[in-house]
Structure formats: C-alpha cells, structure tokens
Amino acid sequence: MRSFILATATAIATLPLMVNAALGGACSVNGTPGVCLATATCNSGGGTHHTGFCPNDPTDIKCCTKTCSTGGLCRLVSSCPSGNTLVGLCPGPANVRCCLPASGCAGRDVSAATLDLIKTWEGFVARPAPDPIGLPTVGYGHLCKSNGCSEVPYSFPLTTTTATALLKADVKTFQNCISKDIKDSVKLNANQYGALVSWAFNVGCGNTASSDLISRLNAGQAPNTVASEELPRWNKAGGQVLQGLVNRRAAEVKFFKTASSAAGHPPSC
Structure with a gap:
C-alpha cells in the first residue's frame, strides 16, 4: 500500500524557457526555477503560482514554484544538476520532483532486514495491479508512474529478483528524505532508521516531513518513546482505520526498538 533546485541559470539560458515554456515545461521566476x-494543480500541491512567466500558454497556466525538504526546489528531474531528487513533495507530473542541493548527503542504504520488513507488508505483485486502496502497483509496492508501469526497467511478470532490484532503487528516495528531514544531531541505529524508511515508503515523504514524529525527534526527545507513540497514529487510509496498517505500524515499532550496533543516521558523509 502506498499511499513525495539548482544553480541559477544565466539570463541568456533562462530567457527562452520563460518565453517558450509550455504546460509541464521549465520556467523561472527571478532566478527561482x-x-x-495549471494554477489549480500548483495550489493543491502547496506551490505558489506566478503570472507572466509562461506567456504562450492559456491564462490558467502559470509558473509554479515550491520549496521542499531541506534547501530543495521543485523542478523538472531533467534540470536538477545534483541528480539528488525526492518524490512525493511537488505538484505536477511524475517528472517534477524535489531537487536537493549537490552538497546534500544521501541517506545510508537500509539493511537487508529493513528490505524484508518492507517486502512483508507490501507483498509481491508480478504484474501491475490495484492495491487495497486502488493505486496501481507492481513488485514490492512500486507505485506506477505511467500507464502500464512503463517506467519499470524490467519485463513483466517480475521475478522476486527483479522486484527486489526495483525496491532497492525505489527505497533510495525514502532513505534520502528521512535523512534530510532528521537533524544530524539525532543518532539512530540501523533498525530505528530502517523502520522510519519503511514508514516513509508507505505514507510518502511529504507526510513524514510534516509529521510530529520527525518534529519530536528533532527536538531531542527519546527515539524509542517517540516511535512508540507516533508510528501507531499512521493507521488510516481514506480516513478509515485499516487493520493492515495497524499491524504494519506495530511491526515497525517492534523493529525500531530492536537493538542494533550498526549506525543508521546521520549519513556517513
């Protein structure tokens, strides 16, 4: 179940983008990418629209800007110079993502035990199919971003091997957002970190970033207490409590509180 910019271009480089921009194309507002x-899409996604920077488009098409995560800006993936992007934090199509500064540290890779935890609760689906709330998914919880999940670089039906490779690629987004949103002063072991990545994988980076759980960790509160009190609150989909989410949160709390000598957070760089 699945329920997530850049050095300023020169005036010469950005002017064509401002003049010739089309729906879904890049634009710039006084140097901000x-x-x-559509204004409705921008507003519903928490962005700010600016008039006059997409001049060749209909009246309701405007340049949408949004800050995201820590020092990030929403922009086209193809124009993110760092290549370090997060999904689920920006309005618009799937190729609009939160582009983080090049100086940002990537989150540590989660442990095999964390991957197993995610697999247990996502389940294996060999071909694209709706999940329990109707979202098209494949493999271990990969949310399809295109018709027929055409972005997946493996043929269907997936095997458990190709599905695991897809999961490892997908989980990097959630490793990064957990690492970016939690202060480096907060020390988490590999299981604590892994449980939070599993949670983010399930509910999305936008939800985790604005959560009381992250705020409490950043305020210096005891991690085990915070996880025990906050993770169980994330048990609803569509406003309804789902037993599967109740059970998943309980498993993540248990995993979080399992001792580990391996480091999880902060990142090693």
Whole structure:
C-alpha cells in the first residue's frame, strides 16, 4: 500500500524557457526555477503560482514554484544538476520532483532486514495491479508512474529478483528524505532508521516531513518513546482505520526498538 533546485541559470539560458515554456515545461521566476502548471494543480500541491512567466500558454497556466525538504526546489528531474531528487513533495507530473542541493548527503542504504520488513507488508505483485486502496502497483509496492508501469526497467511478470532490484532503487528516495528531514544531531541505529524508511515508503515523504514524529525527534526527545507513540497514529487510509496498517505500524515499532550496533543516521558523509 502506498499511499513525495539548482544553480541559477544565466539570463541568456533562462530567457527562452520563460518565453517558450509550455504546460509541464521549465520556467523561472527571478532566478527561482519552477514548472508551468495549471494554477489549480500548483495550489493543491502547496506551490505558489506566478503570472507572466509562461506567456504562450492559456491564462490558467502559470509558473509554479515550491520549496521542499531541506534547501530543495521543485523542478523538472531533467534540470536538477545534483541528480539528488525526492518524490512525493511537488505538484505536477511524475517528472517534477524535489531537487536537493549537490552538497546534500544521501541517506545510508537500509539493511537487508529493513528490505524484508518492507517486502512483508507490501507483498509481491508480478504484474501491475490495484492495491487495497486502488493505486496501481507492481513488485514490492512500486507505485506506477505511467500507464502500464512503463517506467519499470524490467519485463513483466517480475521475478522476486527483479522486484527486489526495483525496491532497492525505489527505497533510495525514502532513505534520502528521512535523512534530510532528521537533524544530524539525532543518532539512530540501523533498525530505528530502517523502520522510519519503511514508514516513509508507505505514507510518502511529504507526510513524514510534516509529521510530529520527525518534529519530536528533532527536538531531542527519546527515539524509542517517540516511535512508540507516533508510528501507531499512521493507521488510516481514506480516513478509515485499516487493520493492515495497524499491524504494519506495530511491526515497525517492534523493529525500531530492536537493538542494533550498526549506525543508521546521520549519513556517513
């Protein structure tokens, strides 16, 4: 179940983008990168729209800008110079993501035990199919971003081997957002970190970033206490409590509280 910019271009480079931008194309507002989107899409995704920077488009298409995560800006993946992007934090199509500064540290890779935890609760689906709340998924909880999950670089039906490779690629987004949103002064072992990555994989980076759980950790509260009290609150989908989410949160709390000598957070760089 699945329920997530850049050095300023020169005036010469950005002017064509401002003049010729199309729906879904890049734009710039006084040096701040954005994307030309319908105002309703921009607003519903928490962005700010600016008039006059997508001049060749209909009136309701405007340059949408949004800050995201720590020092990030929403922009087209193809124009993110660092290559360090997070999904689920920006309005617009799947190729609009939160682009983080090049100086940001990537989150540590989660342990095999964490991958097993995620696999247990996502389940294996060999071909794209709706999950319990109707979202098209494949493999171990990969949310399809295109018709037929055409972005997946493996043929269907997936094997458990190719599905695991897909999961390892997908989970990097959630490793990064957990690592970015939690202060480096907060020390977590590999299981604590892994439980939070599993949670983020399930509920999305946008939800975790604004959560009381992250705020409490950053305020210096005891991690085990915070996880025990906050993770169980994330048990609803569509406003309804789902027993599967109740059970998943309980498993993540148990995993979080399992001792480990391996480091999880902060990142090693």
